[in-house]
Amino acid sequence: MPTSPLLTTVIPTYRRPQLLRRAILSAIEQDGVEVCVRVCDNASGDGTREVVAGLAAEHPQVAYHCHPQNVGAVANFAFGVRDIQTPFFSLLSDDDYLLPQFYQRALAGLAANPRAMFWVGTTLNVDADGRIWDARMDRWPRDGMYLQPEGAMAMTAGMAPTWIGIVFRREVLEQLDFLDPETLGPSDLDYTLRLAARFPFVVERVPVAVFTLNASSISATQPMAAFWPGWLRMFQKVPRYEGLTDADRDRLLAALKADARRMLFRRGVHALAAGRRDFAREAATALARDCSRRLPAMALRALAGACEHIPGVQSALSWGYRKAEMRIVASRGGLQQRYGHLLRDP
Known part of the structure; x- marks a missing residue:
């Protein structure tokens, strides 16, 4: 049965x-x-x-x-x-x-x-x-x-x-x-x-x-409007999270905001490496306006301007970014050895 x-x-x-x-x-x-x-x-x-x-x-x-x-x-x-x-x-x-x-x-x-x-x-x-x-x-x-x-x-x-x-x-x-x-x-x-x-x-x-x-998934290609307002809403909701003390909520909110700042800058650099300068400028605006991080915002804007107006900067940035990604993968080679046999073909 x-x-x-x-x-x-x-x-x-x-x-x-x-x-x-x-x-x-x-x-x-x-x-x-x-x-x-x-x-x-x-x-x-x-x-x-x-x-x-x-x-x-x-x-x-x-x-x-x-x-x-x-x-x-x-x-x-x-x-x-x-x-x-x-x-x-x-x-x-x-x-x-x-x-x-x-x-x-x-x-x-x-x-x-x-x-x-x-x-x-x-x-x-x-x-x-x-x-x-x-x-x-x-x-x-x-x-x-x-x-x-x-x-x-x-x-x-x-x-x-x-x-x-x-x-x-x-x-x-x-x-x-x-x-x-x-x-x-x-x-x-x-x-x-x-x-x-x-x-x-x-x-x-x-x-x-x-x-x-x-590379074609929503998370890889979404515009700022598809995710950044969601982060701002999360910040508003944390003070109402059940199960935590006020001090714990404050600590969690501070940690989430730090995560958001890092995420914005990282996505901005990733966008520049892919030639998406408008996205990088939007990320810079959010860093300055919503996170009070003017120096990282200025750095993104300066990089975007250099990629747009100085010959060779865009290709150099893209090359350097790909090299950095490959170094990250190489540094985690142990994962491939430990888990590679578990992977399936599409």
């Missing part, structure tokens, strides 16, 4: 049918856990429906819904978590995939820690050439239970876990609002931080998922 599924994998998708197939298979092939997969198609209008139908014919636990029109990424994720009936759920993007034994490890960890509302493993950040750029959770200080405020603070300084490597208890959907559409690009970070500020969670630094660094 078939057993009831324990976990729902929510996979929003838009026009990536072949990568979607890999994502779905990585969920339904999880050993030792009965899974149902919920695919939410943002009106792709390509071969997505046929790919999912073919998999569903072999795996009846795969369900498919296609919106009549594109509702946007945040609304599609929100639709996916409606009325989840299983005790646990996870969120998976269509171009990412899960590694074997993820769900088994996560559910065992949550069973051993009944106070924990979610479980976090290590997500590998991998580019299109199969190079592992980062395994962020490996740099966390320890495994085990994280309480407030330690858990939320551990997610600052660029160390927030990628949510595809998290298994949540269904109760979090009942006790805390899901994604805030007004937070835009960083809505996933906002959600994870709000959870960490309120609930205990468990960390186990083992590889469980692969996040694809895609």
Whole structure:
């Protein structure tokens, strides 16, 4: 007699049918856990429906819904978590995939820690050439239970876990609002931080998922208007976070603002290396206006002007930036040796 599924994998998708197939298979092939997969198609209008139908014919636990029109990424994720009936759920993007034994490890960890509302493993950040750029959770200080405020603070300084490597208890959907559409690009970070500020969670630094660094993805190409207002909204919300003292909220807000300043400058330099001078100037404006960081803003503007008016500066900057990226990858060669065998082809 078939057993009831324990976990729902929510996979929003838009026009990536072949990568979607890999994502779905990585969920339904999880050993030792009965899974149902919920695919939410943002009106792709390509071969997505046929790919999912073919998999569903072999795996009846795969369900498919296609919106009549594109509702946007945040609304599609929100639709996916409606009325989840299983005790646990996870969120998976269509171009990412899960590694074997993820769900088994996560559910065992949550069973051993009944106070924990979610479980976090290590997500590998991998580019299109199969190079592992980062395994962020490996740099966390320890495994085990994280309480407030330690858990939320551990997610600052660029160390927030990628949510595809998290298994949540269904109760979090009942006790805390899901994604805030007004937070835009960083809505996933906002959600994870709000959870960490309120609930205990468990960390186990083992590889469980692969996040694809895609040059054409929204996160790589989005304009300032798609993410910076979301950061400003996060700043406004932190003083209302439940589960923290006033002093802890102040500390978390200061850390987030420091993260935002670094992120703006880094994205500005990245944009200049790619020839996107208008973006770099917008980042400079935000640094000066919203973060009171005039020197970094002046540096970005000066670089943008030099790239525009002085022959050879743009190509030199682009070359230097690529070299710096390659040095970063080379410095993390141990990740490739440790985890390279886990990667799958598209």
